Amino acid sequence: MAAPAAKQEGFYDCRDAWARTIEELAENDPRIVAVVNDSVGSSKLGGFQKKFPDRLINVGIAEQNMVGVGAGLANGGRIPFVSAAACFLTGRALEQVKADIAYAGFNVKLVGQSSGVAYGELGPTHHSIEDFAWLRPLSNITMVVPADSWETAEAVKWAAAHEGPVYIRLSRMPVPDLAVENRKFEPGKAELVRSGSDVTIIACGTMVHLAVQAAAELEAEGISARILNMATITPLDEAAISAAASETGAIVTVEEANIHGGLGGAVAEHTSANLPVPVERMGFPGFVPTGSVEWLFDHFGLTATGIARSARKAIGRKRG
Amino acid sequence: MLKNDIVDTIRDKALWMRRRAFTMVHDAQLGHPGGDFSAIDIIATLYFGVMRYDAKKPDMPERDRFIMSKGHATGALYTALCAAGYYPEDWLKTYMQPQSKLNGHPNRNYLPGVETNTGPLGHGLPVALGIAIAGQMTKSDYRTFVLTGDGELQEGSNWEAAMTAGNRKLGKFTLIVDRNRLQQGMGTEETNGLDPLDDKFRAFGWDVEVVDGHDVGALFNALSEPPGGRSKPLCIIANTIKGKGVSFMENKASWHHGVPNAEQYNTAMEELV
Ligand SMILES: Cc1ncc(C[n+]2csc(CCOP(=O)(O)OP(=O)(O)O)c2C)c(N)n1
Numbered sequence A: 001m002a003a004p005a006a007k008q009e010g011f012y013d014c015r016d017a018w019a020r021t022i023e024e025l026a027e028n029d030p031r032i033v034a035v036v037n038d039s040v041g042s043s044k045l046g047g048f049q050k051k052f053p054d055r056l057i058n059v060g061i062a063e064q065n066m067v068g069v070g071a072g073l074a075n076g077g078r079i080p081f082v083s084a085a086a087c088f089l090t091g092r093a094l095e096q097v098k099a100d101i102a103y104a105g106f107n108v109k110l111v112g113q114s115s116g117v118a119y120g121e122l123g124p125t126h127h128s129i130e131d132f133a134w135l136r137p138l139s140n141i142t143m144v145v146p147a148d149s150w151e152t153a154e155a156v157k158w159a160a161a162h163e164g165p166v167y168i169r170l171s172r173m174p175v176p177d178l179a180v181e182n183r184k185f186e187p188g189k190a191e192l193v194r195s196g197s198d199v200t201i202i203a204c205g206t207m208v209h210l211a212v213q214a215a216a217e218l219e220a221e222g223i224s225a226r227i228l229n230m231a232t233i234t235p236l237d238e239a240a241i242s243a244a245a246s247e248t249g250a251i252v253t254v255e256e257a258n259i260h261g262g263l264g265g266a267v268a269e270h271t272s273a274n275l276p277v278p279v280e281r282m283g284f285p286g287f288v289p290t291g292s293v294e295w296l297f298d299h300f301g302l303t304a305t306g307i308a309r310s311a312r313k314a315i316g317r318k319r320g
Numbered sequence B: 001m002l003k004n005d006i007v008d009t010i011r012d013k014a015l016w017m018r019r020r021a022f023t024m025v026h027d028a029q030l031g032h033p034g035g036d037f038s039a040i041d042i043i044a045t046l047y048f049g050v051m052r053y054d055a056k057k058p059d060m061p062e063r064d065r066f067i068m069s070k071g072h073a074t075g076a077l078y079t080a081l082c083a084a085g086y087y088p089e090d091w092l093k094t095y096m097q098p099q100s101k102l103n104g105h106p107n108r109n110y111l112p113g114v115e116t117n118t119g120p121l122g123h124g125l126p127v128a129l130g131i132a133i134a135g136q137m138t139k140s141d142y143r144t145f146v147l148t149g150d151g152e153l154q155e156g157s158n159w160e161a162a163m164t165a166g167n168r169k170l171g172k173f174t175l176i177v178d179r180n181r182l183q184q185g186m187g188t189e190e191t192n193g194l195d196p197l198d199d200k201f202r203a204f205g206w207d208v209e210v211v212d213g214h215d216v217g218a219l220f221n222a223l224s225e226p227p228g229g230r231s232k233p234l235c236i237i238a239n240t241i242k243g244k245g246v247s248f249m250e251n252k253a254s255w256h257h258g259v260p261n262a263e264q265y266n267t268a269m270e271e272l273v
Helices: A014-028 A046-051 A063-075 A086-092 A094-103 A131-135 A149-161 A205-220 A238-248 A263-274 A293-299 A304-316 B003-028 B033-050 B074-083 B089-094 B124-137 B156-167 B188-192 B197-203 B216-223 B262-271
Strands: A032-036 A056-058 A079-085 A109-113 A142-144 A166-169 A191-194 A199-203 A225-229 A232-234 A251-258 A279-284 B065-068 B144-149 B173-179 B207-212 B234-239
Touching: A014 A032, A014 A046, A014 A149, A032 A063, A063 A079, A063 A086, A063 A094, A079 A086, A079 A149, A086 A094, A086 A109, A086 A131, A094 A131, A109 A149, A131 A166, A131 A251, A131 A263, A142 A149, A149 A166, A191 A205, A199 A205, A199 A238, A199 A304, A205 A225, A205 A251, A205 A304, A225 A238, A238 A251, A238 A263, A251 A263, A251 A304, A263 A279, A279 A304, B003 B033, B003 B074, B003 B089, B003 B216, B003 B262, B033 B065, B033 B074, B033 B144, B033 B173, B033 B216, B065 B124, B074 B089, B124 B144, B124 B156, B124 B173, B156 B173, B173 B197, B197 B207, B197 B234, B207 B216, B216 B234
Parallel strands: A032 A056, A032 A079, A079 A109, A109 A166, A142 A166, A199 A225, A199 A251, A251 A279, B065 B144, B144 B173, B173 B234, B207 B234
Antiparallel strands: A142 A232, A191 A225
16 A cells, blocks of 8 residues: 555565564474465465465454454464454454454454554544554453564564453565564564663654664764564563663654554553653554655654654653 | 537546646555545546535535545545645645645535535535425525545445435435446455345436446536436446556556555656647
8 A cells, every 4th residue: 555665775674574583483383374354465364365265254344343353263273363453453443353253252363564654645534543542441451562573573473372362563665674682582582682771662663663773873972772662562561661761761763653552652651650760651642644664754854853852851850 | 518518627627636646645655545546537527527615615505516425536526625625735735744735535625616625435415415405494505515436435425315315305415426436445345235226226226327437528427417406315326447548557456555656657648648
């Protein structure tokens, strides 16, 4: 739908890692099935469909049906990966997600594609920036927001093996692989991408690599920024947040989501109750105007420079 | 105006809309041209033959309403509203640009003439139903028209609204289904089939007419209110061709949101005359 972003060397669309991984898993586990809403192409499931035509259920443009069918397939002993544009998967089928997946507790994997503002010019109906706030209270759904291709593949493998509901939130915006050594995907654990002592930038998904660039900018000014990749929003790594608050004294959160009720909200809930420190929340304040993804990121300060600016602001708010 | 003159006018407008919409899609390298082209003759017939409105008074209470439920086909809607006089042609050049009023899906807060925001499929029919019920309550004589895709009818919300409209005998309510038999990825019947669609609507208490959705004379007749009005809602199943008017686009799902390169654009412009 939206024009693909200009191809940049070393940047990858995480949907490719998702598609590769689900195909591999399905080879070895006949219980794995995919459920879609006329979204084979946008979910990159063309390969899966070719290999396993009987294990792809396309219910058509019918998201409520799609999520309910996912719950039923789990009841029937299948491991369904329900994959659709994140906006329709979480928004249109929210009550099915709540009642049939979370409350009933079925072993269903929801995979939200092209989340955040990835659909750019197609506008707020197609953006999925409310999904964190909608799904956070459904606390038995593990909510994972991979930052790169490696993490996407690991999250999908983990989800397939895990017994219980999962929401994996993917983008279509190409991102580079994070340069972190000895990585291990641990749900519920923040990944330390960079050590630092003056401020902590807590980011997820497409925002993590921008935070890394921001830290480099800040370093040039003598500011030491810690970076946490908070790939799991639920359950939240509260210990890592407490450590960030007590050791760096200021926090910036960055998410490709609405700033109300998302990652920033979760961090602020925790710090305000336990270790009050300045928290600058970055994201979108509400419905956004028409614009490409790049334009929207720039307009709302979701850039390395913008993140560095918020970091200085958070540091400035520390109590002397 | 004599019927032949009206039909000629509609044809002229539809041709202008196709050319202008495709230019917008080409310039933005974004859009949904296949669904624009299947819908344009229907929308042109409504705006330039059937509907009562005053573009200078977009909030006029007695206006007929048109709800574009297949909101992705903005090329068709935006060119129609422009040709109807709701805004100047210059605005079309901003299609999809930063802060444009011409978003990838229509927003009533941005543009006069847009009755409601659409984009997620399956929203237009319930909203249009509410408009029609309001008209019935206030004894207004405005008509409410709503255009859906056919794939869109896989959304259950449509059938909830269809049931209510049938039960309430909303004679001033008209649904047009753009029956191009393709959705995003492939055919409607191989995805989650809709046939027999006419029988489904009849069973829900609607009058049904099946027409060639590119024959503007037939569309004009079907959309015009019969003397004495109707006692049931009307569903017009308009058999259409996705990509209609450009040989290499017709009946190809890939043109759902495919965009033309320069050569394809030029070829299309040669054909659209
Ligand atoms: C609720 C919802 N689910 C999915 C989509 C993505 N989508 C946009 S257009 C489209 C296909 C629509 O097919 P159809 O209704 O037949 O329209 P047409 O062929 O006339 O363009 C899909 C699946 C959407 N816009 N809304």
